[in-house]
Amino acid sequence: MPCRTVLNIIDLHKRYGQLEVLHGVSLEVKKGQVLVVVGPSGCGKSTLLRCINGLEPIDSGNIELNGGSITDGKTRWNLVRQKIGMVFQSYDLFPHMTVMENILLGPLKAQGRNRAEVEHEAEELLERVGLLDRRDSWPGQLSGGQKQRVAIVRALCMQPEIMLFDEVTASLDPEMVREVLDVMLELARRGMTMIIVTHEMAFAKAVADRVIFMDAGVIVESAPPDQFFENPASERARKFLNIFQFTGVTKEEQTDEKNGSN
Amino acid sequence: MLDSAVSIFTAGRNMARLMEGLWITLEISAVSVALSMIFGIAVGLLMTSRHRFWKIATRLYLETVRVIPILVLLFLFYYTLSRNWGINLNSVVVAVLVFTLWGTAEMADLVRGAITSMPNHQRESGRAIGLTEAQINRYIIIPQAVRRLIPGVINLTTRMIKTTPFVFFINVPELTKVGQQIVEVAGMKNYMASFWVYGFIFFLYFIICWPISKLSLHLESKWQN
Numbered sequence: 199m200p201c202r203t204v205l206n207i208i209d210l211h212k213r214y215g216q217l218e219v220l221h222g223v224s225l226e227v228k229k230g231q232v233l234v235v236v237g238p239s240g241c242g243k244s245t246l247l248r249c250i251n252g253l254e255p256i257d258s259g260n261i262e263l264n265g266g267s268i269t270d271g272k273t274r275w276n277l278v279r280q281k282i283g284m285v286f287q288s289y290d291l292f293p294h295m296t297v298m299e300n301i302l303l304g305p306l307k308a309q310g311r312n313r314a315e316v317e318h319e320a321e322e323l324l325e326r327v328g329l330l331d332r333r334d335s336w337p338g339q340l341s342g343g344q345k346q347r348v349a350i351v352r353a354l355c356m357q358p359e360i361m362l363f364d365e366v367t368a369s370l371d372p373e374m375v376r377e378v379l380d381v382m383l384e385l386a387r388r389g390m391t392m393i394i395v396t397h398e399m400a401f402a403k404a405v406a407d408r409v410i411f412m413d414a415g416v417i418v419e420s421a422p423p424d425q426f427f428e429n430p431a432s433e434r435a436r437k438f439l440n441i442f443q444f445t446g447v448t449k450e451e452q453t454d455e456k457n458g459s460n
Numbered sequence: 461m462l463d464s465a466v467s468i469f470t471a472g473r474n475m476a477r478l479m480e481g482l483w484i485t486l487e488i489s490a491v492s493v494a495l496s497m498i499f500g501i502a503v504g505l506l507m508t509s510r511h512r513f514w515k516i517a518t519r520l521y522l523e524t525v526r527v528i529p530i531l532v533l534l535f536l537f538y539y540t541l542s543r544n545w546g547i548n549l550n551s552v553v554v555a556v557l558v559f560t561l562w563g564t565a566e567m568a569d570l571v572r573g574a575i576t577s578m579p580n581h582q583r584e585s586g587r588a589i590g591l592t593e594a595q596i597n598r599y600i601i602i603p604q605a606v607r608r609l610i611p612g613v614i615n616l617t618t619r620m621i622k623t624t625p626f627v628f629f630i631n632v633p634e635l636t637k638v639g640q641q642i643v644e645v646a647g648m649k650n651y652m653a654s655f656w657v658y659g660f661i662f663f664l665y666f667i668i669c670w671p672i673s674k675l676s677l678h679l680e681s682k683w684q685n
Contacts, residue, residue, distance in 0.1 A: 253584055282591035290585040294603050294683070303599060304589030348586075356589055 202229045203265070204391050205250065211258035211460050212245055221258070227360065230389045234402040234423070236410035238438060243395045246412070247362045249392070251275075251282045257412045264359070279309055283353030283361040287368045289345040291337035291352075297324070298333045301352045301424050302428030309356065316355065323351040327381050347381055355409035360391040367398060379405075399442045409437045463653040469660075474642050478574020478657075481638030482664055488552065488634065489621045491670075492559035496620070497613070499560065507572040518568065525565040530626050533558045538630040555627040559620060566616050574608040575601070607683045614676035618669045636659055 205227040212220035219242045227233055233245045246255040250261060252268070252275040261269045268278050275384065277401065288425060291300050305316040324330040328346040337345055346366055353361060353411060356458050367375040380400050386392060386405050396402055402423065409426040411419040411434075419435050469475050507518045516677060525533075537554045541547040549557070569684035586596035639661045646653040 251588060253587060268615055274585070276590050278594045279588060282588075284588040286581060286588075287583065288579075290581045290583070292582065292604075304591065307595050307599060308590035308592075352589065369679045440585060 203227070204231075204263070205393075206247075206265075207250070208247060208260045209244070210261065210264070210443035211257045212249055212254060213257050217418070219251070219415050220256075223412075223417055225410065225417065225420075227391060227393060229346050229391055231391055231407055232406070232407045233393045233410055234388045235393060235395045235405035235410045235412060236397070236399070236438070236450070237400055237418075239410040244364050244416040245411050247284065247364050247393065247395055250362060251279050251284050260460055275324070276308065280304070281357050281359045283356055285346065285349050285353055285361070285363050285366050287365040289337070289349070289369075291340075291345050293337050293347055296334050296336055297329070297348050300348060301355050304352065304356050307364040320355050321352065323354055324348075326384070327351055327384070328377075339376060342370045343377045346370065346374075346378045349382055350378075350385075354385075354434070360393070362393065363396070364396040365395050365397065367396065399439070403404070411438065415437070464650050465656040468646050468653055468656055469640065473644075476578070477638050477642070478635065478660070481633055483637035484552065485621070485624050485635040486632060486668070488555045488559060488624050488627060488632070489617075492556050492563055493617050493620055494615075494681040496563025496567045501571055503564055503568035504575070507568055508575050512570065516621075522565045522569055525562055525647060528584075530562060530623060532560065534626060534630050549631065551627070551630045551632045553622070554630055555632050557604060559624070563620055567613070569610040570609055570616065571605070573612075574605040575655040577608065578604060610679050610683075611676055613674055620671055621669055622665065633662025637662060648680065 203226055205225075207223060207225040210220050210223040211218065221242075221378070223242070223246060225233070226248075232368075235246065237243050249256050252273065256269055258267070260267055263281065264296070267273075268339060270287060282421060291297075292303070295303065298317070301320045301323075302313070302316055305311045305319075306313060321330060321333065324333055328348065329344060329347055332340060332344065332348075340348065350366075358399055366382075367378050370378065375398065381400065382392070382394065383405055385402075394402070394405065406423045409419075409421055409423050411421075411426065411432070412435050413432070417429060418432050421431065426435065427439065471477075503518055503521070504675045508520075509515065534554065537549065541549065564666055582600055582604070583596055586600045591599070624634055625636035627634055628640070630638075641655045641656045643657050645658060646657070
């Protein structure tokens with residue numbers, strides 16, 4: 199079971215001008231662990247992911263990847279980012295390249311790997327996400343869900359040690375959410391280390407080894423999914439989870455409301 | 461009626477003179493368009509710079525060139541420089557200088573637009589797969605910027621070619637000027653002269669600009685994806 203620590207975040211602070219978005223966040227991710235980060239909008243969860251792969255400079259604290267600090271100012275981010283895969287909310291494929299070219303760019307140019315070998319790996323990954331027949335398509339010809347699956351393959355083909363998912367289904371049409379989540383579930387089953395920021399609570403419950411609840415720039419709660427979703431320890435988490443619940447609303451109340459509003 | 465056309469174009473050195481005029485037109489256009497592309501890219505990159513100085517300096521240059529009519533610029537460089545400072549520039553050199561000054565400003569603004577309209581997440585996606593900034597520019601930003609630039613660049617090129625007749629005000633014997641001279645002489649005996657000569661000139665401009673326009677359409681459809 200989880201043993202080696204892949205990522206260790208210690209007392210992370212991040213400020214945008216006067217606004218402190220991360221207020222002392224500490225987090226440890228072990229190999230093969232799936233962490234799901236939930237919380238209200240603006241709680242700092244996306245910023246946390248962006249700090250981990252250096253898209254946002256941090257103000258204080260420390261981030262360690264495989265035991266070595268990557269925030270000591272000497273980091274060559276282009277090398278570190280090869281080990282940290284990231285998928286964004288926006289469909290971020292490069293529109294002037296085919297699916298295959300999108301996937302090969304990083305491995306060939308950043309890692310200088312052998313083309314035939316990478317292409318073979320890319321085909322395998324595309325097969326896994328059910329898109330091998332779209333290898334020569336242009337991003338403009340794909341649906342949102344297909345683009346996100348390609349984006350996941352593009353990140354995976356770098357052979358990262360950890361994957362970061364930043365609300366990857368948030369701008370998808372509802373019927374396409376599932377196909378992307380299924381890919382992530384399968385990744386989790388295969389033992390990929392992941393940090394997932396999401397608003398899909400049922401998915402979080404299914405995929406997480408641990409749920410992190412953030413609010414106002416701090417980690418309020420960190421618990422196994424059963425415990426977090428059934429019996430959250432904090433009032434803030436309870437309030438947050440209630441937003442997603444409709445069980446408290448009975449038929450009669452609905453009828454009352456309707457009558458009342460008429 | 462065709463006889464009148466034949467007589468005009470075969471009289472004296474008329475045809476040769478028109479071709480010489482066409483050559484000067486092409487020369488001024490080609491040199492200034494080429495220089496404008498090169499300087500325009502450089503200035504355009506400066507416009508996207510974060511340094512306040514470059515931002516203000518390039519903005520000032522762009523707005524200045526935009527508000528001054530081409531003709532005024534031509535007179536300024538041709539007459540004012542020689543009369544007040546004793547700098548005598550060849551009229552073709554002045555033409556190229558002014559057209560390059562104008563073309564560079566327009567090109568720079570196109571380059572700036574193409575770069576700043578690129579969504580930031582394209583750059584971030586490049587970073588996320590471990591590319592260096594130079595690789596991101598080379599493989600992601602520049603190829604897309606070029607595609608966005610093409611329609612504007614073609615438009616600018618044909619506009620510059622079509623504006624070259626202005627240089628006849630500083631006595632450059634380019635195509636339109638030569639045509640006017642021929643019409644002045646031949647027109648006294650031949651009332652169809654202006655029709656034939658300007659019609660021919662129209663045809664010449666058309667065969668220069670039309671392929672450029674076609675090229676733009678071709679590239680756009682090729683890159684539609």
